[in-house]
Amino acid sequence: MGKDEQKLTKKYLPISAKKCLHLDTYIRIEEWKDKQGQGQSRFILFNLDQQLLDGILQAKAEKLRLEISEGLLTELRSYALVDGESRLQSGLTFCTAYRFELGRKRVPSAAEEIILRSVISLDGEIINQIRRDSLQDGTWCLAIATAHHWLISQLLYQLPIQAREVPQRVAWGLALFIVALIAILCIGLAIAHPWLWIIFAGLVWLLQFWGHRLLNQFVPWIYLQLLWQMRSPYPIVRKIVRQLLTQLVYSDTTEKN
Amino acid sequence: MMKLKNPNSRGVTPLLTRKFDNFLKSLSDVLIDITALEVNTMVVEQITAHKFIPWEAYRDIYLISREELTRQEIDPSLHSRYLNLRKDLEMEYCLFLLEERVSELDAIALKEYTGVLTNSGGEIDPAETKLPNPLKPRTNPAKEIEKIQTVLDDGRFLRSLRKLSELKAVLDNRDRFLKTAITTSEPTDLICAQSIIQLDGKIINRYDRQLLGHEHQELILNIHKQGVAAGEKQWHGLLNFLVNLIESLISQRGSISGVFNRRN
Known part of the structure; x- marks a missing residue:
């Protein structure tokens, strides 16, 4: 790699400490609602300009990874599975828009235009669309197509997840809560027979032991339920659900590269 | 089931x-x-960030007919491709119905379905359509609408509908381009x-x-x-x-x- 190229990377690319490219601010999930506010449609938009385009190609050549925040990844996972009407997603749409600089001959003013669009269906059908006028500049056209596909690949490759172990303290908390309820209900009996407290203590231990294992078993189920609930119309609910979701799983990076 | x-x-x-x-x-x-x-x-000529709302997509493709295309002044060179989409929707629906209750059907009913599936022409007679009507439900509006909801809940049908809707969006764009462009360059x-x-x-x-x-x-x-x-x-x-x-x-x-x- 030449010195000039190194300079370029350092100057333009938001590279994190982990040597990953960080482009969260240029990746947006766009959303529409129909007039009645019921039907919804979403797509993912990459906003590129010449600097970013160069940077992405550079990152690809250097085999850097795209770093995606857990929040965005969670949104993506929900988008990958659930459509705007709580049905199974019928197709993921990715668009790449390019911001032309002023004075470029094809475009009269600075404008964002969608150059490429990909629709990926869960059953394995992909439609790639490219604007006809972008074919005029072959090198640029290939470059933007490369960046577009690299970004999609990076996003989708980071989707797989592994369930996180439920913390022991959650199980302890639940067990204590249940036993405390029982204790309050039969408080008279417990005062009359102090040995009952030993049974309560034993019950707490047993409950957390079983509870912890049961909870772990149900993590995928809870995760899917929550992922499905991400479509809530209330932003605050969505925020809490997203927070919970990131707690439940971690990205499965075992198969990377 | x-x-x-x-x-x-x-x-x-x-x-x-x-x-x-x-x-x-x-x-x-x-x-x-x-x-x-x-x-x-x-x-494609232009990429409009096409949105996919199943009900609308179903309705718009359902409505395609020769009369409707002429009324909307769609470029005649595109008519057959539009009509093909309508035919594909009909076929997808037939496949959906067949899958749901093939075991219940007798020979005569089956023949009706195969009639649609083996139709090699570009058009299906509107009178013969099996598709539930989204606009003027014939006899029982609630039932027609429920029928559509049921079929839209089917993952496979929904994916096919999406593909048809993608193709329709391309045709719509093409039509718009043909109407506005001064020169008709190669159709791509x-x-x-x-x-x-x-x-x-x-x-x-x-x-x-x-x-x-x-x-x-x-x-x-x-x-x-x-x-x-x-x-x-x-x-x-x-x-x-x-x-x-x-x-x-x-x-x-x-x-x-x-x-x-x-x-x-």
């Missing part, structure tokens, strides 16, 4: 539970539908190149006739190749995610004995 055996369950189960159950069913069904990876490359809004990678590794490539001799032939082919290579990776990630999730859901349903084994 459960749905048919217990028709009352629809009204009893809360809407959300039913929706979630349906979602789970579609999720496990999608893996059955995977036969190959298919990558299509299209060169077709699938230019298509690659199908079967599960057994066999690869089939198809190229549109317009592509041969196209001024950017090399470039389009390069872009397509790039799309295919990337498509494999992209789909791999998506599939991994799906399989992973389904797998963990299934293993969770396994016996409680798993609870004991976990410790070691």
Whole structure:
């Protein structure tokens, strides 16, 4: 790699400490609602300009990874599975828009235009669309197509997840809560027979032991339920659900590269 | 199918539970539908960030007819392609119905369906349509609308509808372009190149006739190749995610004995 190229990377690319490219601010999930506010449609938009385009190609050549925040990844996972009407997603749409600089001959003013669009269906059908006028500049056209596909690949490759172990303290908390309820209900009996407290203590231990294992078993189920609930119309609910979701799983990076 | 055996369950189960159950069913069904990876490359005049709302898509394709196309002054060169979309929708619906109740049908009823499926002409007689009408429900409006909702809940039908809707959007754009453009340059809004990678590794490539001799032939082919290579990776990630999730859901349903084994 030449010195000039190194300079370029350092100057333009938001590279994190982990040597990953960080482009969260240029990746947006766009959303529409129909007039009645019921039907919804979403797509993912990459906003590129010449600097970013160069940077992405550079990152690809250097085999850097795209770093995606857990929040965005969670949104993506929900988008990958659930459509705007709580049905199974019928197709993921990715668009790449390019911001032309002023004075470029094809475009009269600075404008964002969608150059490429990909629709990926869960059953394995992909439609790639490219604007006809972008074919005029072959090198640029290939470059933007490369960046577009690299970004999609990076996003989708980071989707797989592994369930996180439920913390022991959650199980302890639940067990204590249940036993405390029982204790309050039969408080008279417990005062009359102090040995009952030993049974309560034993019950707490047993409950957390079983509870912890049961909870772990149900993590995928809870995760899917929550992922499905991400479509809530209330932003605050969505925020809490997203927070919970990131707690439940971690990205499965075992198969990377 | 459960749905048919217990028709009352629809009204009893809360809407959300039913929706979630349906979602789970579609999720496990999608893996059955995977036969190959298919990558299509299209060169289009303009990319409008087309939105897909199933009900609207269904309605718009349902409405396509020769009269309607003439009324909307759609360019005559596109008529047959529009009509083909309408025919495909009809076929998809027939397939859906057949799958749902093939065992209940007698020979005469089956013949009606095969009539639609074997129709090689470009059009289906509007009187013969089996599709529920989204606008002027014939006899029982609630029933027609429920029929549409049921078919839209079917994952496979929904995916097919989406593809038809994508093709319609391209035709709509093409029509708009033909109306406004001063010169009618080469018509490019077709699938230019298509690659199908079967599960057994066999690869089939198809190229549109317009592509041969196209001024950017090399470039389009390069872009397509790039799309295919990337498509494999992209789909791999998506599939991994799906399989992973389904797998963990299934293993969770396994016996409680798993609870004991976990410790070691």
